Amino acid sequence: DAGITQSPRYKITETGRQVTLMCHQTWSHSYMFWYRQDLGHGLRLIYYSAAADITDKGEVPDGYVVSRSKTENFPLTLESATRSQTSVYFCASREGAASARIDTQYFGPGTRLTVL
Amino acid sequence: DAKTTQPPSMDCAEGRAANLPCNHSTISGNEYVYWYRQIHSQGPQYIIHGLKNNETNEMASLIITEDRKSSTLILPHATLRDTAVYYCIVRVAENNAGNMLTFGGGTRLMVKP
Numbered sequence: 001d002a003g004i005t006q007s008p009r010y011k012i013t014e015t016g017r018q019v020t021l022m023c024h025q026t027w028s029h030s031y032m033f034w035y036r037q038d039l040g041h042g043l044r045l046i047y048y049s050a051a052a053d054i055t056d057k058g059e060v061p062d063g064y065v066v067s068r069s070k071t072e073n074f075p076l077t078l079e080s081a082t083r084s085q086t087s088v089y090f091c092a093s094r095e096g097a098a099s100a101r102i103d104t105q106y107f108g109p110g111t112r113l114t115v116l
Numbered sequence: 117d118a119k120t121t122q123p124p125s126m127d128c129a130e131g132r133a134a135n136l137p138c139n140h141s142t143i144s145g146n147e148y149v150y151w152y153r154q155i156h157s158q159g160p161q162y163i164i165h166g167l168k169n170n171e172t173n174e175m176a177s178l179i180i181t182e183d184r185k186s187s188t189l190i191l192p193h194a195t196l197r198d199t200a201v202y203y204c205i206v207r208v209a210e211n212n213a214g215n216m217l218t219f220g221g222g223t224r225l226m227v228k229p
Contacts, residue, residue: 043218043219090160104150107159107161
C-alpha cells in the first residue's frame, strides 16, 4: 500500500544495545523527518533529511544516527541505547521545494521503543 | 512561530458539529494556520490549513476571523472515530525543513454516543 510505514511497531531492548528503526515512504517525498514523542514534551525533531544523502540535526540529535541512501528510506539508529531514549518515535515526510508553501507533513504509525 | 491557545478538552455528541477554537493573537501576515490531529496510538494526521480565507476539505472546515487572531476548526458531523487530540499550529510555510512542527497541548476532543 502507498504511504509511510515504520518498523518495528514495538521494540524492547537493553541499555547499550544498538537499535535501528526503519521508515519507508512510497510518495517519493524529498523531505523526511524523525520525531520522538514523550509525555510533557510533545513532538521533538531528532533529525531530518532534505534529499538522499542530505541530513541535518534537529532539536534532540544526541545519541542518534541517520542515513538516507535512497529517497524512500530513512533509518534511525540508536548506537548505544539508553533508558532516556524510551519513547514513541514517529517518522514523517513531505513534498519538496516545489510545494514548500504547503507545509504538510505525513506521519507514520510510530514505533514504541522501550529501553530496559 | 506565533503562540497558540486552545482549550484543553471538549466534548461533542456523535453526529453533531464539533467546533474547536484556537487563539493566535500574535500571528503575523505570512503565517499560516494548520490543524493536525492525533488519534490515540497513531501518528499525527494533517487536517487542513489556511492563510486568510475560510477553507473546506473532505475532513473539515477552517474558519479564520478577519483579523486572523483566531480560528475555528469545524468537524461537521463528528463520529466516534474523531475522538483525538487536535493541534492548532501557526507557522510560516517555507522551504526550511529544520523549522519543525511544534505541537502544543492541543484540545482533547471526546465524541460521545
